[in-house]
Amino acid sequence: MNDENCVMFKGTKNGLVVLLNSEIDFDTLKKYLKKKTKDAKAFFKGAKVSLTFKGRTLNEEEQYELLKIISEQTELNISYIYDEEDSINDTENISVNSKFRVDKTKYYKGTIRSGQCIKTEESIVIIGDVNPGGEIIAGGNIIILGALKGIVHAGSIGDEKAFVAALNMKPMQLRIGSIIARAPDNKDIIDNSKAVPQIAYLHNGNIYIEPIDYKTLGNL
Amino acid sequence: MSEVIVVTSGKGGVGKTTTTANIGTGLALIGKKVALVDADIGLRNLDVVMGLENRIVYDLVDVVEGHCRIKQALIKDKRYPNLCLLPAAQTRDKNAVSPEQMQKLCDQLREEFDYVIIDCPAGIEQGFKNAIAGADKAIVVTTPEVSAVRDADRIIGLLEASELRNPNLILNRIRMNMVKRGDMMAMEDVVDILAIDLLGVVPDDENIVISTNKGEPAVVDASSLAGQAFRNIVDRITGKEVPLLNLDTNDGFMAKIKKLFGIGN
The missing domain is CATH 3.30.750 (Transcription Regulator spoIIAA)
Incomplete structure (x- = not known):
């Protein structure tokens, strides 16, 4: 030697x-x-x-x-x-450690308007608003950098771990996996004062919507 | 450089025809050569609003089918020498014309006029497709109602799909006292949802009903607030920068005094 x-x-x-x-x-x-x-x-x-x-x-x-x-x-x-x-440069390690599947993600810039529909088997990031009547269906997660006022379906192929995040969460209907949640009929109880970024996820067969903070992200 | 502008909305009854008549007349008043085209075949109104109903001999369908020359069908408005109207046929329906024929027609009119303003029918079917076929620019008219805004949103999506990007918005029939009470969507709310450039806001004004019935567009009436709003819109179409009209006409006496002295507000 x-x-x-x-x-x-x-x-x-x-x-x-x-x-x-x-x-x-x-x-x-x-x-x-x-x-x-x-x-x-x-x-x-x-x-x-x-x-x-x-x-x-x-x-x-x-x-x-x-x-x-x-x-x-x-x-x-x-x-x-x-x-x-x-090492944070090592993305391979992050994907292995993550509980979420890290798959291909699509990006869309612009407003999704009434009557428009985006379908993907992957995850999607929308840079813009999803207006009432607009629809997004993704096999993975849906992240909206804008207001969500339309219909979204995350985990459409049955991924119950998929989530939906939006800067302003006011969906007409929100579906994750096979579970459907909709906005309350009584519009008075929707707080219009200040929009906070929120995340919707599935837990024990119920959809929960919570502000995106350190605690919520930790629970995911 | 002539421009073909389509005025559309999706929903009916929000004021497309009134807007078309007023913008067209306003442009003619400042010396532009303008052709108004009524694309609402079978339900023509623009001729009535313009007060030119009883002068129709030939119409748009006659032109595209070759029964007459385009010059014969164009009705010259005697009050405004720069203004012409191409009326729609009343006895036919939307399928009498194809988008290709409309495109050809618009290109012919383009040579003659500075502005060609097309009044689009309500809906998203054949009539809409015909009306937008030859246009370079679109103006979306909406009222501050949820249903009208929803339809406008749909229309903007369809316009973008047809390569008519960046349409402009006219918010029609707004009532400031209702907005203040929180009973009507505010201008900001509508712009926030539709996310397109605002061309103008037109207040709900009784004069519009009166002038429509008389066949004289409100834009001519110097005392009408709605007329002033349309004059501002016309200026913006020609590229001038005009601030939005102050629609607060219901200020009390004290508020006016305060404004005079530059306090309050």
């Missing part, structure tokens, strides 16, 4: 990656790291980086020890220890 390759530094767009050999024991690894950082002292001088370890699973104690060596040996200013798994 080439000693030099037991510890390696690699720069990426996210920061500095420290590649560690997983076969040698930890004490030897520390020794190599000490040597390597000492050699590269001038190179690291005063740099401010975020850093991650790769190639070897470390427990917290081990990670701390390695960081201690690096900070003792160099003048490297470590701003952030990041975990490659968490």
